[in-house]
Amino acid sequence: MQIMAKKHLTYKQAGVNIKKADSLVDQIRKMVGSTYRKEVLKDIGGFGGLFGFNKDNYNNPVLVSSSDGVGTKLKIATLVNKHDTVGIDMVAMNVNDILCCGAEPLFFLDYLGCSKLESAVYKDIIKGTVAGCKEAGCALVGGETAEMPGMYQKGEYDLAGFCVGVVEKDEIIDGSKIKIGDTIIGLASSGLHSNGFSLVRKVLEKKELILYSKELLKPTRIYVKPVLSLLKNSGIELKGIAHITGGAFYEKMKRIIPKGTNFQIQKGSWRIPDIFKLIQNKGNIEDKEMFHTFNMGVGMVVVVDNSLAEKTIEEFSRLGLKAWSIGKVIKGDKEVVIR
Numbered sequence: 610m611q612i613m614a615k616k617h618l619t620y621k622q623a624g625v626n627i628k629k630a631d632s633l634v635d636q637i638r639k640m641v642g643s644t645y646r647k648e649v650l651k652d653i654g655g656f657g658g659l660f661g662f663n664k665d666n667y668n669n670p671v672l673v674s675s676s677d678g679v680g681t682k683l684k685i686a687t688l689v690n691k692h693d694t695v696g697i698d699m700v701a702m703n704v705n706d707i708l709c710c711g712a713e714p715l716f717f718l719d720y721l722g723c724s725k726l727e728s729a730v731y732k733d734i735i736k737g738t739v740a741g742c743k744e745a746g747c748a749l750v751g752g753e754t755a756e757m758p759g760m761y762q763k764g765e766y767d768l769a770g771f772c773v774g775v776v777e778k779d780e781i782i783d784g785s786k787i788k789i790g791d792t793i794i795g796l797a798s799s800g801l802h803s804n805g806f807s808l809v810r811k812v813l814e815k816k817e818l819i820l821y822s823k824e825l826l827k828p829t830r831i832y833v834k835p836v837l838s839l840l841k842n843s844g845i846e847l848k849g850i851a852h853i854t855g856g857a858f859y860e861k862m863k864r865i866i867p868k869g870t871n872f873q874i875q876k877g878s879w880r881i882p883d884i885f886k887l888i889q890n891k892g893n894i895e896d897k898e899m900f901h902t903f904n905m906g907v908g909m910v911v912v913v914d915n916s917l918a919e920k921t922i923e924e925f926s927r928l929g930l931k932a933w934s935i936g937k938v939i940k941g942d943k944e945v946v947i948r
Contacts, residue, residue, distance in 0.1 A: 885899065
C-alpha cells in the first residue's frame with residue numbers, strides 16, 4: 610500500500626510573500642534615500658532607523674512626537690485606484706500636529722497594513738510619502754509593511770505614520786500666552802484634508818465619489834515650511850496653533866484656549882470651498898455639524914497679538930499661503946463660538 614506524502618505548506622501559500630516585500634524595499638531604497646537629512650546614519654532595511662541627533666545644536670531641546678493615520682479617505686483612493694497622494698496625507702497629519710508646538714519635524718516612519726502587497730500600489734504610496742517628507746523637511750527612516758490575509762478585504766489597506774520633531778523648551782507654543790483681544794488667523798486648507806470621509810461616503814453615492822474623486826483626494830496641505838519660516842524670520846510671535854482635523858473647530862481649537870477666554874469665529878470671514886457646500890446640501894447637514902466635522906477651508910489656525918494680525922497675514926501671503934482674520938479671543942469659559 611502506497612502512502613501519499615503530505616505537501617509542505619509555506620508562508621507564501623498562506624498569502625504572505627516575504628521575498629516580494631524584500632524586493633520592493635530594494636526598489637524604493639533610492640527614492641526613500643532622497644528624503645535623508647545629514648543626521649540619518651543608516652539606510653532603510655535594518656531593525657531600526659538611526660538618527661544622529663546633535664543636542665549641541667540646541668540650548669534645551671525637547672522632542673515632540675505624533676502618530677496618526679489617513680482614515681477612510683483610503684476608501685476613495687481604492688475606489689478610483691489612485692494611491693500617489695495618500696502618503697502625503699499620512700505625513701501631513703503628523704507633521705502638522707507637532708508643528709502646533711512649534712516643532713521642526715526630524716524623521717518619519719510609516720506603517721502599511723494590507724491583505725496582499727500590490728507592487729504598483731505600494732510604490733505609489735511610498736512616492737507620496739517621500740513627497741510629503743520632502744515638503745516637511747523630515748527624513749523617512751523606516752517603517753513596517755504587513756501582509757495580513759483575512760484582516761483586510763481584497764484590495765484594501767491601512768496607513769499610519771509616526772513623526773518625531775524638536776523644539777527649544779523656551780519656544781514651545783502651547784496657548785498659555787493667549788489673551789483677550791488677540792486675533793485668530795485661519796490658514797487656507799487644500800480641501801477636505803483627511804477628516805470627515807466617513808460622513809462624505811455616507812452623503813455621496815458611489816458614482817458621485819468617483820465624479821468628485823479628484824477634489825476629494827487632494828492631499829492634505831503641509832504647513833511646516835511657511836509656519837517655521839514665519840517663526841524664525843519675521844519676529845512675529847504665534848501664541849497658539851491648532852491643526853483643524855478630527856473634531857474640527859470645536860474640538861481642536863479648544864486644546865489651546867486658556868482659562869477665562871473663548872474663541873469667537875466669524876462666519877463669512879473667509880470663502881468656504883464649494884466641496885463643503887456640496888456635501889452640506891446633499892446631506893442636509895446643519896452648520897454646527899459641518900464645523901464639528903470638516904475644516905471648511907481652514908486647515909490650521911494661529912493666534913497672534915491684534916497689532917500683528919495684518920502683518921501676519923501679509924507674511925503668510927508672501928510665503929505663498931492664503932490667510933484670513935477669522936475671529937477674536939474674548940472673555941469666556943474655554944469655548945469655541947461660531948456665529
